[in-house]
Amino acid sequence: MEWRxxxxxLIKKLTSLHAPSGREDPVKDLVAELMKSHVDKLxxxxxxxxxxxxxxxKGSGKIMIAAHMDEIGLFISHIEDDGFLRVIPIGGVLERTxxxxxxxxxxxxxxxxxxxxxxxxxxxxxxxxxxxxPELRELxxxxxxxxxxxxxxxxxxxxxxxxxxxxxxxxxWNRITGKxxxxxxxxVVMLKAxxxxxxxxxxxxxxxxxxxxxxxxxAKTSAYGISPDVALxxxxxxxxxxxxxxxxxxxxxLGYGPAIKIVDGRNAxxxxxxxxxxxxxxxxxxxKRIPYQLDVVSxxxxxxxxxALNKEGVAAGTISIPSRYIHSPVEVVDLRDLYNxxxxxxxxxxxxTPEWIQSIKGVVIK
Numbered sequence: 001m002e003w004r005x006x007x008x009x010l011i012k013k014l015t016s017l018h019a020p021s022g023r024e025d026p027v028k029d030l031v032a033e034l035m036k037s038h039v040d041k042l043x044x045x046x047x048x049x050x051x052x053x054x055x056x057x058k059g060s061g062k063i064m065i066a067a068h069m070d071e072i073g074l075f076i077s078h079i080e081d082d083g084f085l086r087v088i089p090i091g092g093v094l095e096r097t098x099x100x101x102x103x104x105x106x107x108x109x110x111x112x113x114x115x116x117x118x119x120x121x122x123x124x125x126x127x128x129x130x131x132x133x134p135e136l137r138e139l140x141x142x143x144x145x146x147x148x149x150x151x152x153x154x155x156x157x158x159x160x161x162x163x164x165x166x167x168x169x170x171x172x173w174n175r176i177t178g179k180x181x182x183x184x185x186x187x188v189v190m191l192k193a194x195x196x197x198x199x200x201x202x203x204x205x206x207x208x209x210x211x212x213x214x215x216x217x218x219a220k221t222s223a224y225g226i227s228p229d230v231a232l233x234x235x236x237x238x239x240x241x242x243x244x245x246x247x248x249x250x251x252x253x254l255g256y257g258p259a260i261k262i263v264d265g266r267n268a269x270x271x272x273x274x275x276x277x278x279x280x281x282x283x284x285x286x287x288k289r290i291p292y293q294l295d296v297v298s299x300x301x302x303x304x305x306x307x308a309l310n311k312e313g314v315a316a317g318t319i320s321i322p323s324r325y326i327h328s329p330v331e332v333v334d335l336r337d338l339y340n341x342x343x344x345x346x347x348x349x350x351x352x353t354p355e356w357i358q359s360i361k362g363v364v365i366k
Contacts, residue, residue, distance in 0.1 A: 007188060007335055008176060010034075012168045014184040018106045020073025020090045021214040023161050024048055027069040031187060031208045038194050039206065049222040050208040052194065061202035061357035063349060064228035064314075065193070066219050066303040067186035067235065068212030071179070072327055073163040076105070076141075076156065083145030085115070087162065089136060091213030096133045097328045102165035105143060107155045114165060115143040164329035174255065174335050181331040183212065185321055186234040189338055193345035200350045202357060212303055219303035223310040229357045230277065230315045233304035234345060236333070237261070237295050237320035252322035254334040257291030258341035261304070261318035270301030271308060276360045277317035284347045290340050295320045315360045319344055 017026040031050045036042055039052035050069075072091035079085055085105070098117050105113045118141075119134050141162060145151045168178035187208055194206050205226050210218035212235075223231065241253040252259045260281045264270040285292040295318070308316035319341050324332040 003339055004335055007192070007338055008168065008170070010188050010191070011176065011178070011185060014187060015168055015178050015180045018104050018112065018161070018163045019069065019071060020161050020163055021070040021211045022090070023106070024069045024210045027184070028208070031069060031191070034191055035194065035206065038197075045222060045225065047218050047221050048210045049218045051222060051226070052206040054194070054197065054200070054204045054206070056200050056202040056204065058201040058354050059203065060354035061230075061352070062205065062226065062228045063202055063352060064205045064207060064223060064226050064231040064307060065190055065345060065349070066207045066209050066222070066231065066233045066307065067190040068183045068209045068218065068303060069187060070210055070213050071163060071182065071184070072213050073161050074103070076158055076160045076162065079148050079151050079156070079158065080140070081148050083143070083147050083151050085141040085143065085151070085156070087136070087139070087141060090161070092327050093136075094327060095136055095139070098136070098139060099134065101329055103141060103162040104165045105141065105156055105160060105162045107160050108157065109155060111155050113143050113154060113156065115141040115162065118142045166329045171332065175332055176335065177330050177332045179329045179331065181323055181333055182236045182326050185323070185333055185338055186236065189234050189319070189321065189341045189345060192342040193349070196342065196346050197349060201353050202349070204349055209303055216303050216306040220306045220310070223307040223314065227311060228307070228314055229361060230352070231304060231307040232316070232345065232348065233302040233307065233318045234341065235302040235318060235320060236323035236326055238297055238300070238326060239322035239324045242324060251297050252293050252295055252320065254322050254324065254332070255336055256293050256322070258337055258344055259293040259295035259320035259322060260285070261295045261320050264295070264297040264299070265301045265305070266299055271305040271316065271318065273304070273317040274308070274315035274360065277315050280352070280356070281317060281319070281344065281348060284351050285344055288343065288347045290344050290347065292344065293322070
């Protein structure tokens with residue numbers, strides 16, 4: 001399967017870059033280069049969102065496709081006199097995923113240093129401490145320096161960033177594991193859909209957004225500039241098909257196709273996907289014989305939540321990619337789900353018409 005190698009290669013390229021929220025430049029530059037030959041116009045806005053525009057044959061109606069470039073990470077907040085680094089989180093970092101992990105520290109001038117996240121030795125802690133997940137304030141990064149001066153000579157300063165140090169590895173034939181799949185795999189799905197895209201009626205804006213993990217910020221600003229009629233976010237979702245989780249709580253399963261979002265967020269406080277967008281995605285998937293799941297999630301959300309609230313409102317939905325162990329250094333996805341997500345995004349764009357878009361924009365009663 002030729003597509004399989006293409007997806008793995010592109011995911012490796014994107015996830016090898018160290019780019020948490022607010023520091024997406026390395027990914028931004030690569031995504032812009034990859035988009036360039038497939039769009040009519042291309043720009044990077046003041047926030048760093050990469051926007052590629054493809055004109056539709058009928059020039060009426062606007063669709064926005066969004067996938068975020070940033071990953072979770074850490075800001076260096078303090079350098080100890082003996083050379084250890086203290087940190088604060090960037091996005092939804094869980095302490096239980098950090099302990100004894102390798103990280104990469106990226107300085108402001110682009111230098112990279114490996115480090116490890118440490119904790120005081122188990123031999124000197126109290127028995128009750130051993131039973132608890134340590135708080136972030138108890139952890140530190142060891143970059144192999146013996147003093148603050150040595151750290152500063154390395155070029156590491158307060159405000160520099162750190163992310164997980166992991167490479168993509170294959171699991172079996174169809175699955176891969178690595179860091180930053182949330183949401184670099186979504187970016188890959190969007191790029192491949194753009195690459196495969198053929199004739200389409202409506203105008204399309206492909207947006208690689210910034211700062212999703214810290215408040216959906218890039219999607220908010222880019223949607224304001226684009227003012228789309230319809231929008232899709234492409235992002236990972238919870239695949240909870242693992243031991244210890246009741247089947248009734250399996251939101252999605254690996255290898256069963258991309259998921260079409262119905263709702264997310266605590267108490268449905270994230271996105272309640274526009275019913276007509278959901279219906280259209282389902283009809284397109286069934287018409288094209290693309291396997292799909294329905295995604296009803298009780299936590300988390302995506303760029304679609306803020307795009308939906310743009311100006312007078314946008315009909316928004318999400319194509320979700322099932323992923324195990326989200327926000328960890330060992331996220332796991334199924335390549336078949338990624339490929340089918342690209343096919344679904346491509347088909348959604350090609351099947352959309354100005355008339356369909358007009359039908360969901362609201363009705364003047366009098």
